Amino acid sequence: MKKFTVLFALLLMCAMTFAQQALWGGAPVVSPEIHDDNTVTFRLKAPKAVKVQLTGDFLPPHTIQTPRGEYDAPGIVDMKEGKDGVWEYTTAEPLNPELYGYSFYVDGLKIMDPGNVYMIRDVATVTNVFIIGGDRADLYKVNKVPHGTVRRMWYNSPTLGMDRRLTVYTPAGYENGKKRYPVFYLLHGAGGDEEAWIALGRTSQILDNLIAQGKAEPMIVVMTNGNGWQDAAPGESPKGFTVPSMSPKERASAPEGGFELSFPEVVKFVEKNFRTLPNKKHRAIAGLSMGGFHSCSISKYYPDMFDYVGLFSGTASRNDKSTCPVYTDFEDKLKIQFAKTPALYFIACGNRDFVFKGVTDFRKLLDDNGCKYEYLETGEGHIWRNWRIYLTEFVPKLFK
Amino acid sequence: MKKFTVLFALLLMCAMTFAQQALWGGAPVVSPEIHDDNTVTFRLKAPKAVKVQLTGDFLPPHTIQTPRGEYDAPGIVDMKEGKDGVWEYTTAEPLNPELYGYSFYVDGLKIMDPGNVYMIRDVATVTNVFIIGGDRADLYKVNKVPHGTVRRMWYNSPTLGMDRRLTVYTPAGYENGKKRYPVFYLLHGAGGDEEAWIALGRTSQILDNLIAQGKAEPMIVVMTNGNGWQDAAPGESPKGFTVPSMSPKERASAPEGGFELSFPEVVKFVEKNFRTLPNKKHRAIAGLSMGGFHSCSISKYYPDMFDYVGLFSGTASRNDKSTCPVYTDFEDKLKIQFAKTPALYFIACGNRDFVFKGVTDFRKLLDDNGCKYEYLETGEGHIWRNWRIYLTEFVPKLFK
Missing domain, CATH: 3.40.50.1820 (Alpha/Beta hydrolase fold, catalytic domain)
Structure with missing residues (x-):
C-alpha cells in the first residue's frame, strides 16, 4: 500500500506547482490591501508599462458635460512605479464603509486587477470589487x-x-x-x-x-x-x-x-x-x-x-x-x-x-x-x- | 403629464451615454469572434503595447519539465497588430466542440479580454471562457x-x-x-x-x-x-x-x-x-x-x-x-x-x-x-x- 500513501500529498503539490504557471498563474502582488485605518493600497506588477492609472468610485468624481446635462464619472489617478515594476497607489484618506468598484488603466488599456478574483458585471462591464466594513456596509x-x-x-x-x-x-x-x-x-x-x-x-x-x-x-x-x-x-x-x-436589437420584439x-x-x-x-x-x-x-x-x-x-x-x-x-x-x-x-x-x-x-x-x-x-x-x-x-x-x- | 412622457426614454439614453465612459466603458472590439467554420478570432485594442500574446487551452500545449515529471501547459502565441492598435489572432484550424479558457499577455502582463464578460474562476485565477458548440459540447x-x-x-x-x-x-x-x-x-x-x-x-x-x-x-x-x-x-x-x-493556512485547523x-x-x-x-x-x-x-x-x-x-x-x-x-x-x-x-x-x-x-x-x-x-x-x-x-x-x- 506504500505506493498509494503519498498520492494525496502529490495531488496537492502538483496542483500547487501548476498554480505557478500559465493559465493557472497566481497573483504576484497583494492588491487591494485594506489597512487597519481603512486606507487602501492598490498594486499592479507591470514592469514594461509607461503609465498606470487607477479608476474607482471612491476617488473624487469628475464632472462630465453632455448634451443632456452633466454627470459624475469616477475619478482617475496616476499610480507610481516602485521596485520590480510594481505600481502602487494608496488612498490619501481612509475610505468610508462601502462596497467599491475599481479598475486599472495600463497605457490606456483598461484591465482588471490580477490580484483580486472578486468582480461584478454591470451591463457589459466587469469591475473588481472590495468592501470596507463598518456602519451600513456591514450589511x-x-x-x-x-x-x-x-x-x-x-x-x-x-x-x-x-x-x-x-x-x-x-x-x-x-x-x-x-x-x-x-x-x-x-x-x-x-x-x-x-x-x-x-x-x-x-x-x-x-x-x-x-x-x-x-x-x-x-x-x-x-x-x-x-x-x-x-x-x-x-x-x-x-x-x-x-x-x-443597453440597447439590444431584440428589444423591439417584446x-x-x-x-x-x-x-x-x-x-x-x-x-x-x-x-x-x-x-x-x-x-x-x-x-x-x-x-x-x-x-x-x-x-x-x-x-x-x-x-x-x-x-x-x-x-x-x-x-x-x-x-x-x-x-x-x-x-x-x-x-x-x-x-x-x-x-x-x-x-x-x-x-x-x-x-x-x-x-x-x-x-x-x-x-x-x-x-x-x-x-x-x-x-x-x-x-x-x-x-x-x-x-x-x-x-x-x-x-x- | 407631458413632462413625464420622455423620462423613460431619457433613462435609457442617459444610461447608454454613461456606458461609453470610465467605469462603464464598453468593449471597443469584438472578441472572441467565433466564425461559421469554428475558427475563432481574438482581438485586443492596445495601441501602446509592444507585444501582445494569447494563451489558451485550445493552443498546442508545451511540455514543462518539473522535478516531479513533465506536464502540459497551455500554449502561447503572438498576436499581430492591425490598424487602430487592434491586435488580432485567428486560430489556424477550426476548434473542436468544447468549452475553452483563454487570456492575453500585454507586454508580459496577463489580462482578461475586455470584450468578453464571461469568466470562470479556477482556484485563484480567472480566465475568459467561450464554447464551440456541437457533439458533446452541446451538453x-x-x-x-x-x-x-x-x-x-x-x-x-x-x-x-x-x-x-x-x-x-x-x-x-x-x-x-x-x-x-x-x-x-x-x-x-x-x-x-x-x-x-x-x-x-x-x-x-x-x-x-x-x-x-x-x-x-x-x-x-x-x-x-x-x-x-x-x-x-x-x-x-x-x-x-x-x-x-491551494495551500491555505487554515488547512491545518481541520x-x-x-x-x-x-x-x-x-x-x-x-x-x-x-x-x-x-x-x-x-x-x-x-x-x-x-x-x-x-x-x-x-x-x-x-x-x-x-x-x-x-x-x-x-x-x-x-x-x-x-x-x-x-x-x-x-x-x-x-x-x-x-x-x-x-x-x-x-x-x-x-x-x-x-x-x-x-x-x-x-x-x-x-x-x-x-x-x-x-x-x-x-x-x-x-x-x-x-x-x-x-x-x-x-x-x-x-x-x-
Missing part, C-alpha cells in the same frame, strides 16, 4: 448569522411566450419549515437582469443581516428579469455568451408593456411554488431606475396586488400616446391606487441623479393629488451605492 | 429544454463545527411536484469549493440536457464543499474577499478526515430537505482529483451508503500511518465494500495525467482482489475538459 458583508437560500429557477410566461429565469431568496428557517412568508418583488434597471440585485445589490447579505438583527421581517425576495424580450441574463439563455447591451402586463404570472408562480402569504398586505414591489418605473406601472395597473411600493431613482409614465393599457390614464390609475391607501409608497432619489427633476415633478403630482408617500433624498446620482442604501432603508419598513 | 450549453433549479444553501455540520454552504441542483419538474428523486453527490478537487462543478463543470447544463434527451434519470445533484477547514467558497463566507489559495467522517451530515440534511429516495440504491457519489479520493474514502468507510461510485482522476489512500478511522485498513475496507457488490464503481483518468500511474496501481489492486469496476481512459491530463467528459459519461449510468 453588505457575509456575517456569522443564519443564511437564507438563493435559487436560480425558471417560470413560464404565456404572455411573453417563453420560459424565463428568476432569482429567489428565501430566509433562514424557510427550508424544512411550515411557516408562510410575505413576498417582496425586487426589480432591476435598464441593462440589468435577474442577476443584478443579487450581485451588485447584495440582496441576500442585506436580508440575512437585517433579519438576524431583528430589523426586518423574514420574507421571500423575488428578483425577476424585467426585459420583456429576454428569457434570462446574458450567458444563461440559449442565446449563448452574447455581449450584454410586446409593449409586456413585462408589466405579465407580472401576475410571476406572482402566481411564486405563490404556487413557495409558502407565501398570498394577499395584498403581504406583497411588496420595488425597483431601481427602469425597475422603479415598472414598480410604479405594475402597482397602479394592479392596484389590489401590492400594499408596499418602492421607487428607487425612477418614476413616471412611459408614453402618453401609448395605447397599451398599462400606460394609459396615468393620473386616473394613480388616484385609484392611492384611494386604496397603500401601506407604504416610498420614493428615493439622489440629488445629483439625472432623474432627480423627473422624481421632483412626480412628487409634486402626488402632492397635488393628496397622495401620501415617504421620501428619502440622498447625495450623489444614479449609482448602486444609492440603491443599496435605499434597499436597506425600504426593507425594514415592510410587512409590519 | 455544456444552455439549450431550449426544461431547466432545473440551482440552490445555494447552508447546512450545519456538528463534526466540523460550522454552518457550511452547498450547491444543489434539482431537475425540471421537481418544483411543485410530488415525486421522489435519487441523489448524486458530486465532489470538487483541491483548490475548489462548492462553486467548482456548477461553474467549470457545467453541471446544471449537462444535467438539464442529458435528462431532456432521456439519457439520464432525473436526479438531484449535491455539490458540497470538501475543504474541512472552510465553511464556504472564497467571498461567500464571513472571512470576506480573501485570496483563494480534523483529519473530518470532511469524510462528517459526510452523513450532508446526506441527512439533503434527505430532510428534499424529496429523495433515501436508500443506497438511489445514492451516488463521485468526485474529481481530491474529490475522487474523498469519494473512494467515504464510500468504503460507509459501505451501505452509496451504490454508485465515481473516481475522476483520483484514487487511493492518504496515509497508512494515519489513525483516522476513515483511512485505516484500506484494503480490508475496499474488500468489504466490493463484497456488497456496488451497482457501479467507475474509474476515469487521462493518460497524460500525473495521477495516471497511481490510478493504474489502484486498478491493479482492484483486479488482484477480484473487484469489478468500469474504466474509461482518455487522452490529456488533470484538466476540466476531462472532468466534464467523465461527468457526461457517468451520469447516464446512474440509477438504472
